[in-house]
Amino acid sequence: MAIKDWLSRRNEGKAPETRASIENPTVPVSAENFFAFFGVNSANLPAVNVDKALTVPAVWAAVAFLSRTLAAIPRHAYRDTKEGAKRVNGKLETVVNGAPNDIMGSFAFWQWFWGQVFTEGRGLAYIERTPQGVDSLWPMDPKKTTIKRNGVKIVYQYEGQEYDAADVIDVPFMRRSCGLRHYGPISQASKAIQLAIAMNDYGSNFFAGGGVPPLSLEGPLPANGDAMKRATSDVMRAVEGAKNANEPVFAIPTGYKLSPVGIDPAKGQMVEARRFQVEEIARAYQLPPVFLQDLTRATFSNAEQQDLHLVKHLIGQWAKALEDELNLKFFGRNNNGRYIEHNLDGLLRGDFKTRMEGYGISIQNGIRTPDEVRGLENLPAIGGEAEKLHIQGATVPLGSQPKPGATPPAANDNTDPEAKAA
Structure with missing residues (x-):
């Protein structure tokens, strides 16, 4: 067998x-x-894509906050000289800080770019060059771009054309081990986002139903299925009528009882769970919760520390990632002393008091001249003594103090006794 x-x-x-x-x-x-x-x-659980994830307020707040903040930071091109770093003007300054192309301003372009990083997980932009150098930056939709290797080099296929890696600005959220694909924050935090969406849906359905939870009808069972359907319909009409009439009481057939099915949202700690999901999403973006408007545990001091944490451990790192890409793709490995750098002081633009105190310290300690500070505030230069570095003391120009051992100037007034005697 x-x-x-x-x-x-x-x-x-x-x-x-x-x-x-x-x-x-x-x-x-x-x-x-x-x-x-x-x-x-x-x-x-509901499926998660970018559009669905952005319906969660915490995800929307994280993406909007990070993309707008990084877009608002000024970035400038510099060249090293014997006198120190000098700002580079012309087309290069226009591309990196003015208008990257003919149809998009700087803020709009970079907000779009960073929005792709914090949703799909990758920001891409094509560099258009002329014989004079970099002319424009153009957005590339990551969903329509295929990245592959030709030998050891990487090429980008977009809308039927191939672009060399040297001509594409590429900032991924996190690269995979192959070096081509990437991890995106929404895909990696999909479970936490799914739970947040499910709780949002449950809450909206619960309150849209007048706060009445699912109910079970207990009592003598009807003779057949049709009778059970009629009994259920009668109870549903009674509940709906009481809800529409704003009446807290409704009648049910004698001998029957209604019991809630499931867990009471309060007993299920729904409020606490929804707050925890905000913290989970903040973790996915390494973002301090206070910037997602979660002030549950915020105090004056720790909110200020979270502000410092934001710049040092998040914004500064993403700024560095973009700087490396721009410097390598614009100037090559031998950059001849040229580089692009973000001015993180731009984050203080809305903090007038702190900005003025910083300017005062920099002037009094010989770090910046008064005219340099005026230039940062878009004020005209004064010239003369304002072009010189000053130091705290009498706050006088450097070099005007008497040298050690030098004879002080003679008194020239009539209050000197010896002068009167002469």
Whole structure:
């Protein structure tokens, strides 16, 4: 007898085992499989894509805040000289800080660019060059771009054309081990976002239904299915009528009782759970919760520290990532002393008091001249003494103090006794 015939006879009369059945010994009895057997699994959670994720206020706030903040920071081109770093003007300054192309301003372009990084997980831009140098930056939709290797080099395929890596600004959220693909924050935090969406949907459905939870009808069972449907319809009409009439009481048939099904949102700690999801999404972006308007544990001092944390450990790092790409792709490995750098002082633009105090310290300690500070505030230069560095003391120009051991100038007034005697 063939083995397959013996097995077929042995299994005659037995119900076939499904792959998902917990009675199948090949299926591990895990929490996921156990809940799946009863119809409760992760597939019941809403699918997450970028548009759906942005309906979660915490995700929307994180993406909007980070993209706008990084877009608002000034970035300038510099060249090293014997006298120190000098700002480079002309077309290069226009591209990096004015208008990257003919149809988009700097803020709009860079907000779009960083928005791609913090949603899809990658920002791409094509560099248009002329014989004179860099002329424009053009956006490339990451969803329509294919990245592949030709030998050891990387090329980008976009709308039927191939672009060399040297002509593409590429800032991924985090690269995969292959060096081509990337991880995106929304895809990696999809479970936390799914839970936030599910709680949003449950809350909206709960309150849209007048705050009435799912109910079970208990009592003598009707004779048949149609009778049960009629009884259920009667109760539903009674509940709906009481809700529309703003009446807290409604009647049900004698001998029947209504009981809520599921967990009371308050007992299920729904408010606490929704607040925790804000913290989870903040973790996905490494963003201090205070910038997602979560002030639950905020105090005056720790909110200020979170502000410092934002610049040092988040904004500064993303600024460095873009600077490296711009410097390498614009100027090459041998940049001849040219580079692009963000001016993180631009974050103080709305903090007048701190900005003025910083200017005062820089002038009094010989770091900046008064005219340099006036230039930062878009004020005209004064010239003369304002072009010189000053130092605290009498706050006088450097070099005007008497040298050690030098004879002080003679008194020339009539209050000197010896002068009067002469």
